[in-house]
Amino acid sequence: MKTREELAEFRIQKAQRCLESASLSLQQHYYDESISSSYYAIFHSARALLAIENVLAKSHTGVISLFSLHFIKTGKIDKVFSKILSEAFNKRNESDYLDFFLANEKDATEQLKSAELFYQEVVKFIRHLER
Helix, strand or coil: CCHHHHHHHHHHHHHHHHHHHHHHHHCCHHHHHHHHHHHHHHHHHHHHHHCCCCCCCCCCCHHHHHHHHHHCCCCCCCCHHHHHHHHHHHHHHHHCCCCCCCCCHHHHHCCCCCCCHHHHEEEEEEEHHHC
16 A cells, blocks of 8 residues: 555656646647646646645545645645646636637746646645655
8 A cells, every 4th residue: 555655756746747748738839738738737736735634635626625725724835826726727627628719828838837836836845744
């Protein structure tokens, strides 16, 4: 059986791969794929934090809600990261599910920057716990 720390590390690695995918997609002008991959980097980063707390979410909205409950409302993570998660979720939904939605370079670039910031904050938080 895996420990919470091992699960968190697995999810962080998955988030890192999503960041790489988002960056490559952006370079290829696949903006909708970049937006989606950036969101998943944020999503898996948030799930890594939830693993540390031994909390299981069963849906994307569950992750958002539980992240807010366990990390934002407790002051462990700055509230700006709750906004990043929610906005990334909404942008990914638009990009993935709205017919005729045209993703653009600006949106994809902003989403990737937000994902990198979110990922870095989560890694910093987890590394601090390991000390």
